[in-house]
Amino acid sequence: MTCFNGPVLVLATAFLATSNAHGSELHACSGSGFPIPDGSASGSVAPLVIGQSEDPLVVVGARLELEIEHPWVGDLVVELTSPSGAVTLALIDRAGQVPYGFPGPFGCGGDDMLVSLEDEAALSIEEVCTTTGTPVFSGVLRPQQSLAGFNGVDPVGTWSLRLIDVQSGDAGSFVSACLRLDVETDCDRDGVPDDCTSCAGDLDGDGTVDGSDLSAMLGSWGTSNQSADIDGDGVVGGSDLSVLLGNWGACP
Amino acid sequence: MRTIVLLPLAFVCSLSLTVMADHPVEAKDIASGPEDILSGRVRLPEPGTVGATSCTALLRCDEVSPSLLEFTTGPGKSMAALLAADVEAWSLDARVEGVDKPLEGDLHGADALVPGALARVVTFPSDAGEVRVSFDRPKTGGAGWLLLADGEEELRLFSHFGGHGAIVGRQVSLHTSLEGGTLIEGRVDLTAPDGVIHQRVLGVEGASSVATFTPGLVGDWTVRTIVHARDHQGVERVRTNQQIMRVVRPELTFVGDVRIMQEADGRIGLTIPVTLLPQGELGGPRRVAVGCEVWGRDGSGELVPVCWVARMHQLPAAGGPASCGLRFDPRWIALAGIDPMSIELRELRAHGAEGFVLLDHDLEPRVLVPEVITASETVPEGIEPGMQAGHSGEVVSGGAPPVDSLVSAAGHVLLISHGYCTDIFPWQTSDFSGDFELFEDYEQNLSHDTFALRFEAYGRNFKSMGIAGHSQGGNAAAHLFTFYWSALDWPTGDRRIQGVGVPWQGTALAGNAAVLGEVFGVGCGTNYDMTYEGSAAWLSFIPGWVREDVWFWTTSFTDGWFYDYCQIVTDILLSDPDDGTVERYAGQLDGGNNGGHKTGWCHTRLMRDPPQCKDPDRNVELSAEAAR
The missing domain is CATH 3.40.50.1820 (Alpha/Beta hydrolase fold, catalytic domain)
Structure with a gap:
């Protein structure tokens, strides 16, 4: 069972230059705390909503800022799932849990975390546990699974940040999270960044939609030539011609 | 619950x-600050400060001939206790000189000494004067011991070893001194693990004496010091001490130069070359605690303590050349304010984990020539988390x-x-x-x-x-x-x-x-x-x-x-x-x-x-x- 205990959603502000594929950042935050169910395999979910954008987007980088209050952070599993549900990454998985030695079979026993999980961090969340200091996890740390696993996914929609406390006895609370996504346009929705030009139909790139472009399209008619398949439906046809004619003339 | x-x-x-x-159990990299070095907490005490003190005597009954002891009681606690497995079958007769009625002996438990042990005990009034204690062993009786407190607590026997533990085949010394009297004669009985008793006579040198011995067997020896002494009143008395001497093999010996280097995570690693004996016949894990002091020169050139570092090691079964690692946090160097290139080690020592018998002790400071060592970039205000106990990654076999x-x-x-x-x-x-x-x-x-x-x-x-x-x-x-x-x-x-x-x-x-x-x-x-x-x-x-x-x-x-x-x-x-x-x-x-x-x-x-x-x-x- 997924428990919603009133997380407040802060919707992302999407800002993209739709005329090129230069990257931008989107973020979605959930800033109101709620208790994490103790000893629950399903945990609780904090939704992180990325709003619609004009152009198709693709994730090219991700960071998660996370604050949790918990007296035994080694109890926690934190999973992030993309809006489509296709990709789930365990960013924290009972950090510090080792069969013997330090921190031990029950994971890191320290209190609280206030971290930014980033792939580029020098230290992993698995290796920074100490018996002293609160929050025990702080600063910029590498997650258990690389956030690069989200590269190529569509960022728009509701991301699910699942917070699981697998070991009963010590209970804590989710405080806040911010998901920061580096995105680029992906007009052909193939998961690879590309340009979403507003001058669709300018097949030869001379700044004008004109007869030479029409000629090129007709030459590819019925084929899957990507340069003429403006709407990306896999075939050069009437819908592409319609876009070309709609943009006839000089590009803006 | x-x-x-x-x-x-x-x-x-x-x-x-x-x-x-x-x-597997992970050993800690342990370290502590200069105050532990300067206070002596993490240093071996002088052997002469650790030993057994006695104002009593524990005598084998077969040493007492003819089953009779006569002594003068002093002002302190005075009693005689007969210790034997079949003590109820023994008779004990104790009398104060001039008093016809014998003192009754009671049976007392001595569980704290040996579980289930019984003793027949007679107590004497303080300053009772001359007393006589005699006993009769049953015909089928086993060994018995007589524990005697004569009440003269000013006459004390102190016995200590010349070192911390003993290595088989190497000479050990046993030092004996008296307070409150003078030595008349004495000896040391060393009972080997095989039961053989080796005796050494104590030379009479006023109030102190030294006996030497070279143990040939590994194991726990009992060392019993028996002296006849004269107290300040001129009364002859007997005092004994009973100690254990643990004799071990030289499992580990320091050899060669210690290498110091900064590891990838910034911690300072010491690689200490050693020679190991092959695993003994007894088998089982061999654990050894290794520790040393780290010193260095501060800005004024003065040699100052940086930290003490140690770790428990489990030795491999094979003998021959090996190394033991120690590691400490670079913040210790920053905290001490020393030049990292001036580091030297002192009091490098190794102790067997069973009994902490000293295996080797490097008495001379070792000046290290490091590769490149740097302190932490920031100087901590004091001891910070992680400086005292670190993640060694080295495991020993658990129980x-x-x-x-x-x-x-x-x-x-x-x-x-x-x-x-x-x-x-x-x-x-x-x-x-x-x-x-x-x-x-x-x-x-x-x-x-x-x-x-x-x-x-x-x-x-x-x-x-x-x-x-x-x-x-x-x-x-x-x-x-x-x-x-x-x-x-x-x-x-x-x-x-x-x-x-x-x-x-x-x-x-x-x-x-x-x-x-x-x-x-x-x-x-x-x-x-x-x-x-x-x-x-x-x-x-x-x-x-x-x-x-x-x-x-x-x-x-x-x-x-x-x-x-x-x-x-x-x-x-x-x-x-x-x-x-x-x-x-x-x-x-x-x-x-x-x-x-x-x-x-x-x-x-x-x-x-x-x-x-x-x-x-x-x-x-x-x-x-x-x-x-």
């Missing part, structure tokens, strides 16, 4: 299970495995534990509340190291634990917190380790029990760790930050107007005040938190006052204040 504990069965089986079910049925127990508990060679749980558990567990591992004779590893194994069932240990349980808890990562590193609350009646500095009973083993059997066995000598060596590896996490209490007998004791036989062997096993002074842990001393409570049951672990006031406090 208490969880059902199935541990005893597992531990009973541990000897056969150990080989199959060993589990008995955790009990499977408890693996899901998790939770945070107070573990309450008994001590050495116990056949019944000592604590009054009804005084405890909250989450607590009993550590029950009865009738065991364990080193502090092995005891600690059993705590570690049991602690795997819990996220965190504090320990309240009786007697050796306190030593083992401090040992665990010092050397190994475990659930004891994780409790929250005020008191991580609490100990009642803990022989931090050892007890004379360890040596005496060993000598009396021939009478009563070995009982649980000889325990060198709890001798004065073993304790001193062990304590030299317990840093200040561990001691700060220890709370300890001592007790002693009710202080009345006449003959006070917890157990009359052991009282003779211990310095008052004592709890029947541990002297008040020996129950002190320098640097620890002294919870106080209370009279009217003894070490265990079967003593005159109630056992100290049944004190509800303290127990409630232990429970309430425990870190869990």
